[in-house]
Amino acid sequence: MKNIVIFDEYNELDLKPSELLEQYIQMTEEDVQSLLVKSPSLKECSCPGCGASKAQEAFKKLGMQFKECLECQTLYVSPRPDEETLSYYYNESPSRKFWQEKLFKATEQKRKEKIFKPRCEWILDSTQEFLSGAKHWVDVHTSQYGYIDEMLETPFFEKKTLLNPYLNGENIKSDSTVSVLRDKGWGAKLENQVDVVSLFEVLDHTSDVENIFENIGKMLKPSGLCFITAILSSGFDIQVLWGRSESLYPPDRLNVFSVEGLKKLFERCGFECIEFSTPGILDLEIVEKVANDNPDFELSRFTRGLINNKDENVKRAFQEFLQVNLLSSYGRILIRKKDN
Ligand SMILES: [Zn+2]
Numbered sequence: 386m387k388n389i390v391i392f393d394e395y396n397e398l399d400l401k402p403s404e405l406l407e408q409y410i411q412m413t414e415e416d417v418q419s420l421l422v423k424s425p426s427l428k429e430c431s432c433p434g435c436g437a438s439k440a441q442e443a444f445k446k447l448g449m450q451f452k453e454c455l456e457c458q459t460l461y462v463s464p465r466p467d468e469e470t471l472s473y474y475y476n477e478s479p480s481r482k483f484w485q486e487k488l489f490k491a492t493e494q495k496r497k498e499k500i501f502k503p504r505c506e507w508i509l510d511s512t513q514e515f516l517s518g519a520k521h522w523v524d525v526h527t528s529q530y531g532y533i534d535e536m537l538e539t540p541f542f543e544k545k546t547l548l549n550p551y552l553n554g555e556n557i558k559s560d561s562t563v564s565v566l567r568d569k570g571w572g573a574k575l576e577n578q579v580d581v582v583s584l585f586e587v588l589d590h591t592s593d594v595e596n597i598f599e600n601i602g603k604m605l606k607p608s609g610l611c612f613i614t615a616i617l618s619s620g621f622d623i624q625v626l627w628g629r630s631e632s633l634y635p636p637d638r639l640n641v642f643s644v645e646g647l648k649k650l651f652e653r654c655g656f657e658c659i660e661f662s663t664p665g666i667l668d669l670e671i672v673e674k675v676a677n678d679n680p681d682f683e684l685s686r687f688t689r690g691l692i693n694n695k696d697e698n699v700k701r702a703f704q705e706f707l708q709v710n711l712l713s714s715y716g717r718i719l720i721r722k723k724d725n
Contacts, residue, residue, distance in 0.1 A: 405488050412480035414447055417635055420474050422448040427464040433594045434459035434646020436653065444628030449635040451628075453618075459646035460618040462639045468592050471636055475590075501535040504585060508612055509541055511719055512581055515659065516610055519580035523548055523604065525597070526587045536563050542581070572600030579604045582611040589615055589638050598654035605722045611656065613718040619643040620714020621668040621707050625688055626675055632714070644711050647718065656720040665715030668707055669700055 421427075431438040432454035440452040440463070449462050466474075475481050489496075512519050521544040524532065536545050545563045548571050568574050582601050591597050601611055616632055617623070618641040623630050633641060642650070644661065651658050673692040676684055684692075691703060707713040 405491060409480060409483055409488055412483055413634065416474065416478040416480045417447040417449065420478055421466050421470065421636060424466045424470050426467040426470045428467070430461070430463045430465055432457060432459050432646065433461050433640045433650065434642045435649040446628070446634055451633065451641075454643075454646065457646035457649060458618060458643045460623075460633070460641040460643075462635050465592055465639055466636065468596075471590065471592055474636060497535060501532055504583070504612075504614070505535045505539045507717070508581065508583060509539055511612070511660070512541065512610060515719075515721070516580055516608065519610070520544060521546070521579050522581040522583070523575065523579045524583045524585075525549075525601065526591075527583075527585060533563055546575075546579075572603035575604040577604075577606055580606060580609050582609070584611060585614045586616075588613065588642070589640055590636050592639060594640060594650065595654065598650070598656070602655055602722055607722060607724045609722045611720050611722070613716075613720065615647070615716045615718070616641055617644060617647075617663065617714050617716045619645070619712065620663065620665065620716075621712055622671040623714045625672050625684070629675055629679065629682060630671075631675065632671075642716075644716070647716070651720050655723050657723055658718065658720050660717070660719035661711060662708075662717045663711045663713035663715060664708055664717055665713030666704060666708075667715075668713050669704055 432440060434454060435457040437454055437456035439455040440461075441455060443451040443453040443460055445451065450464070451460050452463050453460055508522070512522075520542060522536075522539075522542040523546045524536065525548050527547070527549065533547065536547070539545075547563055547565045549565060549567060566574070582605060584597075584601070588594055588597070605611065616638060623632070623641065632638065644663075648658060648661075669692060672684070672688065676682055676689075676692060691700070694700060704713070
């Protein structure tokens, strides 16, 4: 299995102007309370990674309970809302509208350069390596509208489809060659027609992950590829910060898989893993920022020593150690549908 160490992460602070971000966080708190915490659709679930039911309570965020699986250490929100409730939240809530209209626009150019471009290059390079005859690329459920332009500019694929119930027509130019499918029964509609699927930070906020993989499996041809990015619970900053982590908010992070949990999920859903990398570059920096902002937060003596170390080479070497050993919290994964 490949393990790529590259610098493919963006600096969150660069991409999120702080005043707008504060407003967004406040709006999110209100929406999560009114639309999710009080939703009658909330249901307990077992671990979305390995499927085990034994878990312990980890912490609460915005009134929702995160649990830690005792088998694979995946973190997940349970009880959780169903897909329909989430779909309403992502389409209609004031906070998400604010995200699309204000925050996203303010950072669109940087996102294109730092996030979308490297991801499209990854898809292109790996598809040429593993499935050179691929023709049809489907992106599943992105909430990032800037994606469309990058999809358009990526050569090689004859057909490109954005599968997206969250997308309204305004963002698509009428002469675009990327088609949009909003159909709920997408797995059956595109059955055995697709070579490549991209699933970028989507598993993190999917209520029923087995269902999404069932549909992806249906849609992909045998040996078809699926490109995934996700935040990982086994990553350094999540392990250190735990409930203090600013990356873990519902519903964007309903599932925070461990490396082990994701591998078990792929196995169960009929996929083999051909690349698993954690090319994150910010773990230590994120811990340092939270520690500086919260003087009452107790770090272990070792971690405190690490972030106070004056030799930048030590910090760089530590982050590289995290990358090489799949211990960073940003995961980049390529899986392939098994032939039978
Ligand atoms: Zn588990």
